[in-house]
Amino acid sequence: MTGEAVPVPARAALAVLVGLALLSPWPFGCAHPRLAGTIALLALLTSLAVALAALRWKAPFALPPPVWPLAGLIALAAVQLLPLPSPLHGLLAPGPAAVWHPAEPEAAAVLGPGAFPLSVYPDGTREWLAFALGVSALAALAVPALRDRRYALLSALVVGGGGLAVALFGIVARLLFGNRLYGEFAVPTVAPFGPFVSKNHFAGYVEMASLLALGLAFGLADETRRKGGSLGWIEGSRAGRVVWALGAAGIMALAVLVSLSRGGVVSLAAGAIAFFALRALVRRHPRARSARYALVALMGLLALAALAFAVLPPGARARILSLGGITGDLAGAFRLSVWRDTLRLAAASPILGHGFGAYADALPPFKTAAGTLRVEHAESDWLELLAEGGGVGLLLAGLFIVLAAGVAVRGLRAQDDRLRRGLGLGAAAASLALLVHGAFDFNLHIPSNAILFAFLLALLAGAAGAGGAVRPTGMGLLVLVLVGGVLAALRAPGAGSPPDVSSLRRAVATGDPRALRRATAEAELVGHLRRRPADAEAWAMLAWVRATTKDSPPSGLLGRARHLDPLNPGLAREVERLERGRPLR
Numbered sequence: 001m002t003g004e005a006v007p008v009p010a011r012a013a014l015a016v017l018v019g020l021a022l023l024s025p026w027p028f029g030c031a032h033p034r035l036a037g038t039i040a041l042l043a044l045l046t047s048l049a050v051a052l053a054a055l056r057w058k059a060p061f062a063l064p065p066p067v068w069p070l071a072g073l074i075a076l077a078a079v080q081l082l083p084l085p086s087p088l089h090g091l092l093a094p095g096p097a098a099v100w101h102p103a104e105p106e107a108a109a110v111l112g113p114g115a116f117p118l119s120v121y122p123d124g125t126r127e128w129l130a131f132a133l134g135v136s137a138l139a140a141l142a143v144p145a146l147r148d149r150r151y152a153l154l155s156a157l158v159v160g161g162g163g164l165a166v167a168l169f170g171i172v173a174r175l176l177f178g179n180r181l182y183g184e185f186a187v188p189t190v191a192p193f194g195p196f197v198s199k200n201h202f203a204g205y206v207e208m209a210s211l212l213a214l215g216l217a218f219g220l221a222d223e224t225r226r227k228g229g230s231l232g233w234i235e236g237s238r239a240g241r242v243v244w245a246l247g248a249a250g251i252m253a254l255a256v257l258v259s260l261s262r263g264g265v266v267s268l269a270a271g272a273i274a275f276f277a278l279r280a281l282v283r284r285h286p287r288a289r290s291a292r293y294a295l296v297a298l299m300g301l302l303a304l305a306a307l308a309f310a311v312l313p314p315g316a317r318a319r320i321l322s323l324g325g326i327t328g329d330l331a332g333a334f335r336l337s338v339w340r341d342t343l344r345l346a347a348a349s350p351i352l353g354h355g356f357g358a359y360a361d362a363l364p365p366f367k368t369a370a371g372t373l374r375v376e377h378a379e380s381d382w383l384e385l386l387a388e389g390g391g392v393g394l395l396l397a398g399l400f401i402v403l404a405a406g407v408a409v410r411g412l413r414a415q416d417d418r419l420r421r422g423l424g425l426g427a428a429a430a431s432l433a434l435l436v437h438g439a440f441d442f443n444l445h446i447p448s449n450a451i452l453f454a455f456l457l458a459l460l461a462g463a464a465g466a467g468g469a470v471r472p473t474g475m476g477l478l479v480l481v482l483v484g485g486v487l488a489a490l491r492a493p494g495a496g497s498p499p500d501v502s503s504l505r506r507a508v509a510t511g512d513p514r515a516l517r518r519a520t521a522e523a524e525l526v527g528h529l530r531r532r533p534a535d536a537e538a539w540a541m542l543a544w545v546r547a548t549t550k551d552s553p554p555s556g557l558l559g560r561a562r563h564l565d566p567l568n569p570g571l572a573r574e575v576e577r578l579e580r581g582r583p584l585r
Contacts, residue, residue: 006148009050009057014142014458016046018155021455022162024448025205026195028181036131036447041489043134048482050141055475064143064461066403070136072396074481076389077129080355081122083115093118093390095348095362096355099534099564106556110526110542111533119355120362120534128357130489131447137482139454146462149420156216156423159455163209164248167255170194170202174258193259196446203256203264204443208430208452210252211271212459215426217245218279222418263441271433278425282413335379335440337369342378344368346387353390361534362387364565371567377445381438384445401435404457411464424463427456521545536565540575547578555579 020039024030030039090097100116102108119125145151170193177183181192193199194206221242256264344366345354354362360376367375378384386394408428415421434443434453443449470478525542529535543557558575565571 006145006151007054007057009053010142010144011151012053013046013050013138014145014151014155016042017138017142017451017455017458018158021159021448021452024451025162025166029196029201029205029449030447031197031201033127037127037489039447039451040127040131040134041486043138044130044482044485044489047134047137047141048479048486051137051475051479051482054141054470055472055479058472064140064404064407064458064466066400066407066466067140069396069400069403073389073393073400074129074133074136076352076393076396077125077132077356078484080119080125080352081117081129083117085115089116089118093349093352093354095345096120098348099362102533102560104556104560106554107539107560110529110557112530116533117355118352119358121355121358121360121532123531124357124361125355126357126488126491130485131450132356133481133485134489135451135454137478137485139458142455142458143461143466146459147465148462149417152420152423152459152462153216155455155459156212156426159452160209160213160216160245160248163206163213163252163452166194166202166209167206167252170196170206170255171258191260193261194255199259199261200263200437200441201443201446201449203259203261204267204434204437204441204446204449205452206252206259207256207264207268207271207433207437208449208456210249210256210268211275211430211433212423212426212456213245213249213252214272214275215422215424215429217242217249217422218425219419219422220245222422263437267433267437270436271429274432275425275429278409278412278428282409282415282421282425334370338375338379339383341367341369341375342380342383342387346383346390349390351390351392353386353388353393356388356393358534359384359388361532364534364536364568365563367567369567371569377442379442380440381442381444384442404460407466408460408464411466415463415465420463424460427460427463431456431460518545518548534564536561536563536568536571539564540571540578543575544578 020043024039027035030036084092086097086101089100096118099120100111102111117125146155173182173194179192180186181195181197187197191199193202196202196205224239224242253268256268341363342359345359345363348354348366359378360374363375363378378387382394385397389396405428408424412421412424412428415424431453434449437443444453522542522545525538525545529538529542532538539557539561543554543561546554546557558578561571562575
């Protein structure tokens with residue numbers, strides 16, 4: 001495919017995608033909600049502009065075939081925002097139904113009658129939907145450009161160079177700044193690294209970039225080598241490029257080891273093994289020769305791993321050697337307890353989940369440990385997907401992986417361009433590494449890592465030559481979906497059901513400033529609870545506000561607060577104070 005044949009809109013989509021993958025790690029992985037929301041809106045607007053341009057100019061577009069499972073996940077998130085009548089709500093999602101239809105009459109009166117969404121945190125689901133739709137659409141629309149070897153090579157160089165910069169900064173920053181990000185910011189975690197708050201998320205980003213650089217190195221070597229066996233590339237004119245790419249991959253792999261992320265080490269190793277296994281699988285050689293190649297490659301990989309392990313500091317070596325007892329330390333024990341609680345949460349709504357982006361709100365009633373902590377994520381992308389999207393969400397994600405793997409293997413085996421095949425292998429291995437890492441961490445919930453993952457999938461689809469022509473009706477449907485995504489992203493976080501302002505109006509009529517303040521606080525809390533009904537502290541605060549005008553605090557509201565977060569000792573103390581008639585602190 002020539003550069004002139006690449007549609008201009010596809011090049012624009014690729015430019016924005018690569019720019020986001022390059023820049024997003026530096027502001028702490030863009031994990032702040034405002035940054036994530038900005039990225040979502042930018043991706044959505046770019047995708048919308050690209051789709052409109054494709055319709056206007058009738059540009060030929062070919063999207064990768066395993067898109068429909070991703071579309072299913074997006075549709076599932078949209079379904080979770082639809083108001084459901086109580087009987088259907090209880091049938092499809094018993095856990096969320098119990099949150100929206102509380103047993104306490106006082107609490108039920110606050111939320112009011114009627115239909116409620118499946119998600120226990122609709123604003124969080126709306127934010128998840130906007131980000132997932134924007135990044136997925138942007139990656140899919142960039143695939144036609146990545147089918148061109150020039151754009152694929154340039155994109156891989158830019159993203160790989162960005163990963164190398166993150167890796168080098170991480171090593172230098174650890175030596176200069178210790179646990180302070182950029183030498184200025186103290187973070188609540190004990191293990192920040194590079195520009196990331198967590199060493200595990202640093203490792204997740206860099207491991208993907210390292211395996212991409214490995215694929216680039218082998219693609220260049222294969223293209224340079226004409227004869228002379230596996231090392232025939234040394235005499236080629238581009239041998240220097242191969243050495244640079246291998247060096248970059250090695251430095252990034254070393255940074256993963258230095259970060260002391262055990263999940264990163266396991267995932268990097270899994271990705272490297274997958275790279276050589278896939279390379280043997282797609283090479284056009286007799287089986288015996290491919291088996292010999294795979295054995296030699298595995299031995300070489302083990303030798304490199306032993307060398308890297310030998311140059312590590314003693315503390316880093318001890319950290320890696322503790323992999324076998326990972327469940328025995330504090331971090332491992334915390335993960336196990338969170339995983340058990342997450343499975344209990346998932347069992348409460350096994351079909352459609354509790355709502356994407358709603359995990360932190362939905363978990364507290366099911367916690368058996370860590371009562372003083374607000375657990376934001378499940379320490380596992382897969383378990384969090386099960387809890388938020390139910391069995392349907394997990395099934396759709398599994399189907400996407402299976403279909404994408406089949407398309408990749410068939411496409412890379414048929415790929416004549418050795419460079420593009422190498423890039424595809426690197427992208428496939430890097431994607432698999434992050435999926436392995438997702439078993440015991442939540443890298444896909446870090447925007448920078450999710451964006452790089454999306455770029456790798458687009459690069460893999462382009463290298464495999466995947467895609468079918470999109471009809472104008474299909475592109476028009478995409479435009480409508482993207483418009484809905486933009487509206488979801490623009491919707492203010494506080495835009496939920498209108499609060500009950502009747503008490504506020506009465507206070508205004510009386511002119512009593514104290515009554516006005518109480519009524520204002522009550523109206524704000526009611527409005528908040530109609531958007532986040534699982535917020536236990538808000539229920540306790542509402543009980544306190546109403547207790548100022550009554551002889552005794554509303555027991556139903558206090559019972560609701562205790563039920564939603566039973567292991568929170570601070571909340572339990574305040575509820576007890578209210579029950580004794582003392583003010584909330």
